[in-house]
Amino acid sequence: MKKWLFLTLLIVAGVYANAQTTDADYKTLSDIAYRTEGDAYALERCKADIYCPANTQSFPTVVWFHGGGLTGGEKFIPDQLKRCGLAVVAVNYRLLPRCSSVADCIDDAAVAVAWVFNNIGKYGGDKRRIYVAGHSAGGYLTNMIGLDRKWLKQYGIEADSIAALFPFSGHAVTHKAYREMLGISETQPTIDEFAPLYHVRPDAPPLIIISGDREMEMLGRYEEQAYLWRMMKVAGHKQTFLYEMDGYNHGDMAAPAFHILKEYIKKQNIK
Numbered sequence: 001m002k003k004w005l006f007l008t009l010l011i012v013a014g015v016y017a018n019a020q021t022t023d024a025d026y027k028t029l030s031d032i033a034y035r036t037e038g039d040a041y042a043l044e045r046c047k048a049d050i051y052c053p054a055n056t057q058s059f060p061t062v063v064w065f066h067g068g069g070l071t072g073g074e075k076f077i078p079d080q081l082k083r084c085g086l087a088v089v090a091v092n093y094r095l096l097p098r099c100s101s102v103a104d105c106i107d108d109a110a111v112a113v114a115w116v117f118n119n120i121g122k123y124g125g126d127k128r129r130i131y132v133a134g135h136s137a138g139g140y141l142t143n144m145i146g147l148d149r150k151w152l153k154q155y156g157i158e159a160d161s162i163a164a165l166f167p168f169s170g171h172a173v174t175h176k177a178y179r180e181m182l183g184i185s186e187t188q189p190t191i192d193e194f195a196p197l198y199h200v201r202p203d204a205p206p207l208i209i210i211s212g213d214r215e216m217e218m219l220g221r222y223e224e225q226a227y228l229w230r231m232m233k234v235a236g237h238k239q240t241f242l243y244e245m246d247g248y249n250h251g252d253m254a255a256p257a258f259h260i261l262k263e264y265i266k267k268q269n270i271k
Helices: 008-013 040-045 102-123 137-147 176-181 221-235 254-268
Strands: 026-033 047-053 059-065 087-091 125-135 164-168 207-212 240-245
Touching: 040 102, 047 059, 047 102, 059 102, 059 137, 059 254, 087 102, 102 125, 102 137, 102 176, 125 137, 125 254, 137 164, 164 254, 207 221, 207 254, 221 240, 240 254
Parallel strands: 059 087, 059 125, 125 164, 164 207, 207 240
Antiparallel strands: 026 047, 047 087
């Protein structure tokens, strides 16, 4: 399903909930450890930054996973999510090949989200309004922990407690880094337990899939996301949506995608 979107002016406007807020209304806490056990590399990488309103309560929170192909990248607070009434928890996770398996990356994502559920209230956030999002590899992690219940369940959190999932141009098939470790060509798509498509189900959290232009995306990325959208629909999921950012490539599509994320959250939290 392709939706033609003309978002440039809306992105420039940058209006979310309260355009009058300033940097002074927010605080940032850096390098908070969400995993306290493991080897030296796990303890080094498993940290998060929190950006949140300083003087308000019960705000929604976006857990944000950076991209980088599961082999690179660093946590950051997206500028598009600043000063708009949200908290952002930007997460670092272990990377291949320093960790042994893609399972380590997914497990870190699950631990981080569980940490947010258990701790965001201390900072003023509402754990009923926790959204998970990420770009590219971060979108893949978003899909995996939201669709495959086992990752969060082992930490006492139900995946269905997530308010919504926002994978920005994330793999729906098995991640290419894992396939490369197995000697599988990038032109040979695989669907196994490490593929979000393997875990489609009708009772998952709302799933807002956002892709770059199909002619400008990474190899087959739009089509695999469209297949995830279709199979979620076939499975009976009522709140799966697919957006294609016309004219935006894989790297640039995140800018307009943030507008969709913010508008969705705003509509869900109108009192």
